[in-house]
Amino acid sequence: xxxxxxxxxxxxxxxxxxxxxxxALDGEVVPDPSATLPGRGAWVHPTAGCxxxxxxxxxxxxxxxxxxxxxxxxxxxxxxxxxxx
Numbered sequence: 001x002x003x004x005x006x007x008x009x010x011x012x013x014x015x016x017x018x019x020x021x022x023x024a025l026d027g028e029v030v031p032d033p034s035a036t037l038p039g040r041g042a043w044v045h046p047t048a049g050c051x052x053x054x055x056x057x058x059x060x061x062x063x064x065x066x067x068x069x070x071x072x073x074x075x076x077x078x079x080x081x082x083x084x085x
Contacts, residue, residue: 005043008059009050019043020079024064028071031078040064046079 002015021032021041032041042063044050051072054060060070 007050007054008042008044008063009047009053010045012045014045016043018045020046022060022064022075024060024066024070027068028073029060029064029075031075048076048079051075051079 002017004013005016005019006013007019016035021035021037021043022029023032023037023039023041024030025037025039030037035041040063042060044054055072060072061067064070
């Protein structure tokens with residue numbers, strides 16, 4: 001049985017294989033596809049819709065427990081530009 005996590009964008013629960021782990025690095029949200037980067041991680045569906053929804057709700061900062069604003073440009077450049085359902 002695979003671990004289940006909650007997507008920061010749509011708040012749906014899914015297996016970790018369907019989600020992308022992200023971490024805060026140098027004031028920016030960066031993808032961690034191998035789930036090996038140090039630090040606190042969070043999970044999001046690899047779609048532009050979920051990333052934009054999480055950014056709009058300011059969920060990245062809360063989930064990663066950082067106080068400064070986090071940029072999402074690097075994360076958005078690594079995922080397809082399709083909207084989530």
